[in-house]
Amino acid sequence: MSNNNSYKIRLATADDAEALLDIYRYYVEKTAITYEYEVPTVSEFKSRIEKVLEYFPYLVVEEGSSADDSENAGSTRIVGYAYASKFHERAAYQWCVEMSIYLHKDCKRNGLGRALYEELEKRLKDMGILNLYSCIGYPEKEDEYLTYDSVRFHEKMGYKLIGHFHxxxxxxxxxxxxxxxxxxxxxxxxxxxxxxSQHS
Incomplete structure (x- = not known):
């Protein structure tokens, strides 16, 4: 992380939709990390956030200027987000969630992903969640659209590979x-x- 900035993790609100969509847009348009073809509208993205928040935490990480940066003092921007969603609608699956995380394309490999996931995991554990799952795009060989980085990140976070669809x-x-x-x-x-469905 940069020495000139501080970082804060907080619960997202629907008002964050535009900022989060700005992060997500890159992954839709330039990568195969998401298999979505079209960038959602702000309204659609707002609805997605609200749906998650009915049941699970949806976290954002904000970057704020440090006290000694007088030119930008008090300014913040969202540089990443992570959330859990229902693994399956059936009641017997209620102790399982699917995890998702997206960082601003210029804010990777600086500890933010780990911090977000660790905080999300803590909150989910406090809720009684037992199983975390992540669905990850995987290339036969790395290319300009998709690498093995997400799998490597999850391995570092303690996840194990359990299924492969070709x-x-x-x-x-x-x-x-x-x-x-x-x-x-x-x-x-x-x-x-x-x-x-209560969380904080």
Whole structure:
């Protein structure tokens, strides 16, 4: 992380939609990290945020100018976000979530992804979530649109590869694979607590 800036993780609001969409836009238009073809509208993205927040934490990380940077004092910008969503609608899956994370394209490899995921994991564990899953685009060989970076990141975060689907996504004239990764963060007892939708 830069010595000239400080970082703060907080719960997202629907009002963050435009800033988050600005980050996501790059991944839709320039990468196969997401298999979405069209950039959502701000209104659609706002609805996605609100839907997640009904059940799970949706976190953003803000970069703020340091106290000794008088020219930009008090200014902040969102440089990444991470959230959990339902792994499946059926009730028996309520202790599982799917994880998602996106950082501004110029803010990678500086610890922000780890900080976001660790905070999200802590909040999910406090809710009683036990299983974390991530669905990740995976190339047969790395190219300009997709690398193995996301898999490597999740491995460092303690995730294990549990499934591999071949040539299931087509984007930019290429077929891409998809893998599932899993991390267990709690004990699977005989009488797990029912998950509610309250979070902070």
């Amino acid at each position: 040539k299931c996504g087509f984007k930019f004239g290429n077929w891409y694979d998809m893998v599932w990764m899993e991390k267990i963060i709690g004990e699977h007892g005989d009488d797990p607590c029912i998950i509610n």
